[in-house]
Amino acid sequence: MTAEAPATELPLARAEAGGYPWRLLRQQWLGLLGGAITALMVALAVLGPYVTPYDPNETSTAVLKAPGGSHWFGTDEFGRDTFSRVLAGARTSISVPLAAMVLGVAAATLLGMLSAYGGGPLDLALQRVMDTFLSLPTLILAMFFVAIFGADAKNLVIVLSIAVVPPVQRVARASALAVLQQPYVEAARAVGAGPWRLLAYHVLRNIATPIVVISTTGVGALILAQAGLGFLGLGVTPPTAEWGQMLSLARPRALDAPWLALFPGGAISLAVLGFNLLGDTLRDAWDPRLRSRLEGS
Amino acid sequence: MTAYLVRRLLLVPVVLLLLSALVFWGIRLIPGDVVDFRLESSYTPERAQQLRDALGLNRPLWQAYPAWLAGALSGDLGKSFISDRPVTSEILERLPVTVELLVLSLLIQVVVGIPLGILAALYHRTLVDRLVLLGSIVALAIPSFWMATLVLTLPSLFFRWSPPFGYTPFFDDPLRNLYQFSIPAAIIGLFLTAIILRLTRAEMLEVLRQEYITTARAKGLGERVVLLRHALKNALIPVVTVLGLAAGSSIAGAVIIEHIFALPGLGSYGVDAVVRRDYTAVQGFVMVVGLAYVFLNLVVDMLYSYLNPRIKYG
Numbered sequence: 001m002t003a004e005a006p007a008t009e010l011p012l013a014r015a016e017a018g019g020y021p022w023r024l025l026r027q028q029w030l031g032l033l034g035g036a037i038t039a040l041m042v043a044l045a046v047l048g049p050y051v052t053p054y055d056p057n058e059t060s061t062a063v064l065k066a067p068g069g070s071h072w073f074g075t076d077e078f079g080r081d082t083f084s085r086v087l088a089g090a091r092t093s094i095s096v097p098l099a100a101m102v103l104g105v106a107a108a109t110l111l112g113m114l115s116a117y118g119g120g121p122l123d124l125a126l127q128r129v130m131d132t133f134l135s136l137p138t139l140i141l142a143m144f145f146v147a148i149f150g151a152d153a154k155n156l157v158i159v160l161s162i163a164v165v166p167p168v169q170r171v172a173r174a175s176a177l178a179v180l181q182q183p184y185v186e187a188a189r190a191v192g193a194g195p196w197r198l199l200a201y202h203v204l205r206n207i208a209t210p211i212v213v214i215s216t217t218g219v220g221a222l223i224l225a226q227a228g229l230g231f232l233g234l235g236v237t238p239p240t241a242e243w244g245q246m247l248s249l250a251r252p253r254a255l256d257a258p259w260l261a262l263f264p265g266g267a268i269s270l271a272v273l274g275f276n277l278l279g280d281t282l283r284d285a286w287d288p289r290l291r292s293r294l295e296g297s
Numbered sequence: 298m299t300a301y302l303v304r305r306l307l308l309v310p311v312v313l314l315l316l317s318a319l320v321f322w323g324i325r326l327i328p329g330d331v332v333d334f335r336l337e338s339s340y341t342p343e344r345a346q347q348l349r350d351a352l353g354l355n356r357p358l359w360q361a362y363p364a365w366l367a368g369a370l371s372g373d374l375g376k377s378f379i380s381d382r383p384v385t386s387e388i389l390e391r392l393p394v395t396v397e398l399l400v401l402s403l404l405i406q407v408v409v410g411i412p413l414g415i416l417a418a419l420y421h422r423t424l425v426d427r428l429v430l431l432g433s434i435v436a437l438a439i440p441s442f443w444m445a446t447l448v449l450t451l452p453s454l455f456f457r458w459s460p461p462f463g464y465t466p467f468f469d470d471p472l473r474n475l476y477q478f479s480i481p482a483a484i485i486g487l488f489l490t491a492i493i494l495r496l497t498r499a500e501m502l503e504v505l506r507q508e509y510i511t512t513a514r515a516k517g518l519g520e521r522v523v524l525l526r527h528a529l530k531n532a533l534i535p536v537v538t539v540l541g542l543a544a545g546s547s548i549a550g551a552v553i554i555e556h557i558f559a560l561p562g563l564g565s566y567g568v569d570a571v572v573r574r575d576y577t578a579v580q581g582f583v584m585v586v587g588l589a590y591v592f593l594n595l596v597v598d599m600l601y602s603y604l605n606p607r608i609k610y611g
Binding site: 128129131132133135136137138143144145146147148149174209220224227228231232233234244247248250251254255259260261265266269270272273276277 | 308311312313315318320323324326434436437438439440442443446447450451453454532545547549550552553556557567568571573574576577579586587590591592594611
């Protein structure tokens, strides 16, 4: 497919759009819903552990209680309050993918711009390395690096961000290639801007939008990948609450205590749904042409 | 186009070589000595030496990598740390399960996703369309392992029926085998069915707007012919590329679902290998998945350029 062609149109299309994205965002209730869920999830990721009704790791004699008045989501086999654990779980289940996205996107943007600016052998070598990382599905790549580095929260962020870099740097590179051909870049160069100033000041600003959009769309997939690792027993170690791991621990008891499986899974789905809706809407707002292709309106 | 295909073909060995390097050197990035770490309680100097031999750790790296690569090229991926059996034969034993799972899952994605996509496009902006789209949005947000847990739990709570568990080889009892595989395959396919559905719908809507559709109708062709011959055929071209990607990401789906349904496939092998830190098995598993993924993408790219000769590659 022609990677260059649409990229050349990017800066122009955006300039013409003006305040259009925001108006569209106001008209999109699904996007607003997504934004609300996303805001809730981010708030939980920051505040989750502080607003729980019980200590998420505190055991009690109220073992395997069904959801009810004092325990909204019931309790697990150690008498821990599931509602508190779901709230506290956001700390890992949301923050880790978000941090991985930020870290990965920063690295990808830098690499993509350098690849586009450097060109030649540097570009060739870097892109082949990226192809190599792309030759594995995200989850498998993450499993491989978890096998190497082990899994604590910090390592999970690094592992997931490694999976973010290749596709995002492709977008950054393609957009940067297009921007580098613009007359204003040439003008900046002519008045003596050095490579760093050129990239940071002129290129970065003009490729930021597509990168922000593609990153938002990708958060949902990262939440799923991190929960998947947790489910396979390759995530953070217990007793730290994490939704994927809670779900896997609930599995042997799912018949007697289905609520243990219901709520963490629901939390994952809700979070992914929120980020997906927000990402889709941002993408549509940024590129209405794409919207007509995907939504057919 | 030929130049593109030649370039595309030449890239395959380069990427595979880099992948093998990643897999080989990756294991050597492990902090400390793999062998000390691996043996922990059962550490004896002889056992450590044996493991270092197996991994090629006591050879200088510039010798170890070519030796490992030559082995891998001739199909020898080394011996498992745990079972002491050749990783290659362990993988080959498990491959049929995963392949069957992927084929079934892909079949479900095509048989469910494409017709639903067409349906939604034909009833654009009606209740049918909205329901199908809503379903796809929900399906995209449900993790496969949650779905699997629910499928294994809810029916037995409400209907006293639970899905089949375990594994019967296809040639022992084809019907029992298909019965066991259908539910895991459907769960793997759920996510991708939603993607294929959305893409089919969007492409159909796009194509139905084209002038040649109006022409076909104007010259009096029946709606069936217009839809199937003219519209669908063109709408499905982009869907083909997604199917290739789908097969790839189904591998990741299979990893989790095989683990849950206790199916002895490549995916559960990979999970066990990572959990037990069986490094030779991890190397072999990652190498085989990468190989499959690279070739799938190659086939899709070729198919795509064959189906749509107008595509130019930059």
